[in-house]
Amino acid sequence: MSTARTRLPALAAAGALTLLLTACGGAAGGAPTSGGTLTVGLGGGATCVDPQQTFNFSSAAMARTVVDSLTDQDPRTGEIRPWLADSWEVNADATEYTFRLREGVTFSDGTPFDAAALAANLDYIKSLGAKSSRGAAYLVNYAGTTVVDPRTAVVSFSAPSAPFLVGTSTLVFGMLSPATTQLTPEQRCQGELVGTGPFVMDSYVQDQTATVLRRAGYAWPSSLSTHQGEAILERIEFVWQPVPNVRAGSLASGQTDVAMSLETQDVAQIEAAGGTVQRGTMPGLPGSFIVNSTRPQLADPAVRQALEIGIDRESVVRTVLGTSFDPATSIVTSNLREYSDMSSMLAPDPARATALLDTAGWIPGVDGIRARDGVRLEIGITYSDDFGAFYTSLMQLVQQQLQAIGIGVRLNSVTQAGLVDAQSTRDFDTLVTTITESDPDIVRSIIQTRSPDTALLESSGLQALFTRQQAESDEAARTATWAEIQRIVLENGIVVPLFEGTQLTGIGPSVTGVRQDFKSMVSFYDTARTE
Structure with missing residues (x-):
C-alpha cells in the first residue's frame, strides 16, 4: 500500500490567510466583516445544477457552495489535499482506495456523512452513466464500495484506475445526502440538493436567479481554506447575465460583486473601476x-x-x-x-x-x-x-x-x-x-x-x-x-x-477571498465583504 497523505492541522491553513486573501480576493477596501450578501453574475444558462450530472461554470459556482468533496487539489502544485477524507491509501495497481473519513460531518438535513453515504454517492454517479460524463470517466471500472465501519470505506475497481484519486477532488464527486441520492436526476437538476457544504440552497429558478444561505454549524472546510467554521457571507445571490459585456458592466457599476466567465476585452473596464480579474488556466x-x-x-x-x-x-x-x-x-x-x-x-x-x-x-x-x-x-x-x-x-x-x-x-x-x-x-x-x-x-x-x-x-x-x-x-x-x-x-x-483555456473572474473592490480551485472554478467559502 502506498503511504497515505494525512490531514493538515487547521493552523497551517489559517496561517496562509493573509497570502491567500491577497491572491484570491479583490482590492480590499477595509477589514473583512462577517455577514452580508454577495451578488454574482453568471454567464450562460445552467440547465442542471446537480454537480454530479453537469459540467458548466455557472452551475459549478452555485453547486460548490452546497457540496464538499472527499479531497481538494492545490491550485498551485496540483497536490491532492484532505477535505471530507482525513487520509487515504492506494494499493500498488490502483484498483483499491481506502478512505478514512472526517469525523462529525453532517449533511444540512442532519444526517451523518459516513462510509455508507459515500457508497451511495458513488453508486448513484455510476448509475447516471452518460448523464455524468465526467463521473463515468473516473468510474469506468468501478466495482463497488465496501463499508468497513462508519468512517472507513474501500472503493474497488475491476481494472487499474490511477486517475480516480484526482477525481475525488472535483465537483462531480461533491457529496449529497442519502435522501438526495433517492431523487430522480431531473429533480436534482432543478436544485433539490442537500449537501455537507457551507451554504444551503434556498431558491433556484433555471436561467434566472438562485440564492444560497449560510449554513449554521458548518465546521469541516478543505485544508486549503483560509479560515475555519461557518462561511463568512450570510447570503449569495446568483443572477443570469448571458452577455459578457453586460456582466462586466454590472460589475464595474457596482450592481454585482463578482462576474463569471469574462472575455479579454472586459478586463480593462473592470480594472478601471477598481476591481480585479482573476486569471486561471483550465487544466x-x-x-x-x-x-x-x-x-x-x-x-x-x-x-x-x-x-x-x-x-x-x-x-x-x-x-x-x-x-x-x-x-x-x-x-x-x-x-x-x-x-x-x-x-x-x-x-x-x-x-x-x-x-x-x-x-x-x-x-x-x-x-x-x-x-x-x-x-x-x-x-x-x-x-x-x-x-x-x-x-x-x-x-x-x-x-x-x-x-x-x-x-x-x-x-x-x-x-x-x-x-x-x-x-x-x-x-x-x-x-x-x-x-x-x-x-x-x-x-x-x-x-x-x-x-x-x-x-x-x-x-x-x-x-x-x-x-x-x-x-x-x-x-x-x-x-x-x-x-x-x-x-x-x-x-x-x-x-x-x-x-x-482561461477562466476570467471579475471581482469588485469591496470583496476579498474569492478562491479559484485547480480547475479555475470559484469557491465562496472564504469570501468576505470589506464595506
Whole structure:
C-alpha cells in the first residue's frame, strides 16, 4: 500500500490567510466583516445544477457552495489535499482506495456523512452513466464500495484506475445526502440538493436567479481554506447575465460583486473601476484541433506535421486574446503535473512546413493551394462560437497562416449541438475542442473517442501507453508515461494544440477571498465583504 497523505492541522491553513486573501480576493477596501450578501453574475444558462450530472461554470459556482468533496487539489502544485477524507491509501495497481473519513460531518438535513453515504454517492454517479460524463470517466471500472465501519470505506475497481484519486477532488464527486441520492436526476437538476457544504440552497429558478444561505454549524472546510467554521457571507445571490459585456458592466457599476466567465476585452473596464480579474488556466486538453487522419489529404503525415508547424500560436493567441490566454505548448495544459514542454515540436517554421509538403509531392496551384494526384490540399475546420465569440477570429488567422503554406482551409462554424454531432459521427477533417479536467486521462478519453483513426492509435503504441498510465499510481512513473504519450501524439499529428483555456473572474473592490480551485472554478467559502 502506498503511504497515505494525512490531514493538515487547521493552523497551517489559517496561517496562509493573509497570502491567500491577497491572491484570491479583490482590492480590499477595509477589514473583512462577517455577514452580508454577495451578488454574482453568471454567464450562460445552467440547465442542471446537480454537480454530479453537469459540467458548466455557472452551475459549478452555485453547486460548490452546497457540496464538499472527499479531497481538494492545490491550485498551485496540483497536490491532492484532505477535505471530507482525513487520509487515504492506494494499493500498488490502483484498483483499491481506502478512505478514512472526517469525523462529525453532517449533511444540512442532519444526517451523518459516513462510509455508507459515500457508497451511495458513488453508486448513484455510476448509475447516471452518460448523464455524468465526467463521473463515468473516473468510474469506468468501478466495482463497488465496501463499508468497513462508519468512517472507513474501500472503493474497488475491476481494472487499474490511477486517475480516480484526482477525481475525488472535483465537483462531480461533491457529496449529497442519502435522501438526495433517492431523487430522480431531473429533480436534482432543478436544485433539490442537500449537501455537507457551507451554504444551503434556498431558491433556484433555471436561467434566472438562485440564492444560497449560510449554513449554521458548518465546521469541516478543505485544508486549503483560509479560515475555519461557518462561511463568512450570510447570503449569495446568483443572477443570469448571458452577455459578457453586460456582466462586466454590472460589475464595474457596482450592481454585482463578482462576474463569471469574462472575455479579454472586459478586463480593462473592470480594472478601471477598481476591481480585479482573476486569471486561471483550465487544466486538461488545450483548445486543439483533433485531426481525422483517415481523410485523403490528412492521411499524409507530412500534411499533419505541416499543420503543427505552419501555425504561429503566439501570433494568433496574442492578436485575438491578448495576454489573458497562453499559446499551447503540448496536448495537455501546462498546469498538470504530467505536462511536458513540447514547444520545440510546435515552434512555427513555415519554411520547413513548405519543404515537407514539397517533398511529399504537394504542388502549389495557380491560386497557391497545393494538390497531388488530382486531390486538392484543402481541409475543413469544424468549430463552435457557442464556446466564445473569439473562436471565429482565431480560426480566420489560422486559415490565413495555413493558406500561406499552400493548405486551403474551409471554416465550418456550427452550434454546440452540431459540434457534438460531428464528434459522435466522426464526420470532420479537423475539429476544434477543449475540455477541462484535473487529470490528463481525460485527454486519453478525448483522443480515443474523437479520433477516427483507431489503427493509427494502435500502430503508434498509444493504446498500450493509455492503458499503462491508468495503472500507474506512482507519480514519477505516470509522468514519464505521459511524456511519451505527448511526444507520440505530436509526432503523428493526431492532435494540433492551439491555446490554453482561461477562466476570467471579475471581482469588485469591496470583496476579498474569492478562491479559484485547480480547475479555475470559484469557491465562496472564504469570501468576505470589506464595506
